[in-house]
Amino acid sequence: xxSRASKGETxxxxxxxxxxxxxxxxxxxxxxxxxxxxxxxxxLSPAQLSDPYGFIPMPQFVAFLEGASASVKDxxxxxxxxxxxxxxxxxxxxxxxxxxxxxxxxISRFVRYTNALQSGTQSQWIQVDDQWVFSYRLTxxxxxxxxxxxxxxxxxxxxxxxxNFGRGWSPQEVHxxxxxxxxxxxxxxxxxxxxxxxxxxxxLFVRQSDCSAVVRTEDPHLLATLERHVADLISPGKEADSxxxxxxxxxxxxxxxxxxxxxxxxxxxGFSPRTLQRKLAFEGTTLRHLVEMTRRQKxxxxxxxxxxxxxxxxxxxxxxxxxxxxxxxxxxxxxxxxEARPPAGT
Numbered sequence: 001x002x003s004r005a006s007k008g009e010t011x012x013x014x015x016x017x018x019x020x021x022x023x024x025x026x027x028x029x030x031x032x033x034x035x036x037x038x039x040x041x042x043x044l045s046p047a048q049l050s051d052p053y054g055f056i057p058m059p060q061f062v063a064f065l066e067g068a069s070a071s072v073k074d075x076x077x078x079x080x081x082x083x084x085x086x087x088x089x090x091x092x093x094x095x096x097x098x099x100x101x102x103x104x105x106x107i108s109r110f111v112r113y114t115n116a117l118q119s120g121t122q123s124q125w126i127q128v129d130d131q132w133v134f135s136y137r138l139t140x141x142x143x144x145x146x147x148x149x150x151x152x153x154x155x156x157x158x159x160x161x162x163x164n165f166g167r168g169w170s171p172q173e174v175h176x177x178x179x180x181x182x183x184x185x186x187x188x189x190x191x192x193x194x195x196x197x198x199x200x201x202x203x204l205f206v207r208q209s210d211c212s213a214v215v216r217t218e219d220p221h222l223l224a225t226l227e228r229h230v231a232d233l234i235s236p237g238k239e240a241d242s243x244x245x246x247x248x249x250x251x252x253x254x255x256x257x258x259x260x261x262x263x264x265x266x267x268x269x270g271f272s273p274r275t276l277q278r279k280l281a282f283e284g285t286t287l288r289h290l291v292e293m294t295r296r297q298k299x300x301x302x303x304x305x306x307x308x309x310x311x312x313x314x315x316x317x318x319x320x321x322x323x324x325x326x327x328x329x330x331x332x333x334x335x336x337x338x339e340a341r342p343p344a345g346t
Contacts, residue, residue, distance in 0.1 A: 014120025014140050016061050019052035023089035024152075027081045028068055038067040052091070053233065058120035058143065065148035075181035078148030082155030083190055087164060090156070092230050093117070098164040099226070101218045103211035106161070107134060109227075116234045124253050126268060131172065132211050135203040135253045141301065147178045150202045155190060158204070165215050171206050175199035179305045198308055199316050200255040200298045243269075244283050244290060247276075251287075251294050256318045260291050296332045299325070303340040310337050 021044075025035040039045075042063045048056060069077040087094035093113050100106030111125040111134070124135045136153050138146055154174060162169050170192035180197040187195045191204075241249075250268050254260050265287060266276040280286055295317050302313045314325035329337040 014058035014138075014143075015055035016058055016118055016120065017052065017091065018049050018054040018056050019091050020089070021056050021061055021064065022049050022052065023085065024065070024068075024081055025049075027084055033068070033072055035064075035068070038064055038071060041067060058138065058140065062138070062143050062146050062149045065152060066145060069148050075147075075183065076151060076186045078150070078152035079155040079187055079190060082152040082157075083159050085156040085159055087160045090160065092226050092233075094160055096223065096226050096230065097160060099216075099218065099223055101214045101216055103161055103165050103169075103206070103213075104132060106165075107132075107157075107211070110157070113227075113230050113234075117230065122249050124249055126250065126253055127208070128254065128257050130208050132206045132208060133203055133253055133257070134206070135201050135249075137177070137201050137252070141297065145178065147176075147181070150176055150178065151187065154202060154204055158191065169210065171204040173205045175201070175203045175205075177202055177301070179307065198302055198305060198312055200302075201252045203253060242283055243279050244285050247280065247287065248290050248294055251291055252298075254318075255294070255298065256316045260287075260318065262287050292328075292332075295328070299329060299337065300340060303337055304342060306342050313337065 025039075028035050042060050044056065044060055044064070048054060065078050069075060074080065087098035090097070093110055096113065097106040097110045100109060107125050111123045114121070114123050120139055122135075122137055122139050124133070126133055134154075134157070136150065138149065154176075158169075158171065173193055174187075174191045174195045176195070176197050177199055178197060184195060184197075246269070247265055250265055251260050254264070258264065262273045262276060266273045269276065271279070276287070280290075298317060299313055302308050302316065303310075310326065311322040314322045317325065319325040319328070326337060329335075329340075333340070
């Protein structure tokens with residue numbers, strides 16, 4: 001991989017900007033832990049980190065976090081590092097967030113530009129009834145384990161929000177797709193809310209009233225300058241997600257929270273239900289197929305985690321009861337979900 005990437009050049013692989021990894025390395029080494037052995041082990045050279053606008057393959061970024069956690073024997077290292085991140089460590093995206101008039105506006109901008117700039121991840125910020133829900137995932141399901149990346153990503157976002165909108169702010173609830181660590185107490189203490197594991201996607205929930213309050217008057221000239229800078233980094237030829245991909249992302253956020261109906265999904269895109277169905281048909285799919293495909297993929301991932309119960313999966317995926325999930329899983333695979341769970345002790 002070239003050690004430098006020109007501004008705006010979109011890589012042909014799942015990747016993240018080098019500036020974020022260097023910020024993590026700085027945080028790790030500030031605690032007297034050397035990052036170099038981990039970088040050597042995963043095959044990252046100093047040249048790859050020298051350009052903040054260069055790209056680091058996402059598998060190596062995730063491997064660095066997992067390797068650092070194992071090296072220092074800290075199962076929540078990603079969250080600890082995220083809890084110390086500042087807006088500037090996120091580059092212009094973090095600064096745009098920090099200068100926004102409200103949490104709702106700031107996270108909206110953060111999500112829009114992150115999805116445009118960064119390949120390999122998908123974030124959403126959508127309203128579900130009287131809540132706003134932020135979700136985050138790596139798009140490549142083969143990258144696993146990825147606990148540290150998920151906990152780092154949600155912790156760093158919350159820390160930047162607290163630094164710039166109120167130190168006492170907390171979400172209502174936090175969900176992670178992975179299983180709980182040996183000691184999740186740090187996460188509960190940091191997030192200051194219930195933390196649930198073995199969920200369909202990494203997400204946090206915020207009361208609408210807690211994120212809509214205006215806390216500052218925006219500087220329109222400064223924000224315009226920063227947003228132009230971000231726009232300069234976005235490749236004009238970057239391929240947009242298909243509608244099916246975008247719908248799947250919305251389905252993931254809603255799983256277990258609200259009925260995934262054609263009316264609800266169409267509303268999220270500003271379409272009529274009929275228009276949504278027609279556009280999906282043009283891409284050769286249906287909402288029902290996308291929902292079933294998403295549920296199956298999530299179910300297989302969750303059932304592969306030792307200790308996961310069938311009724312946990314059914315509830316997380318929005319089924320009325322375990323029997324309904326059992327039937328759906330048998331229709332997908334020809335076998336009951338109990339056969340997908342790893343043997344006890346593995």
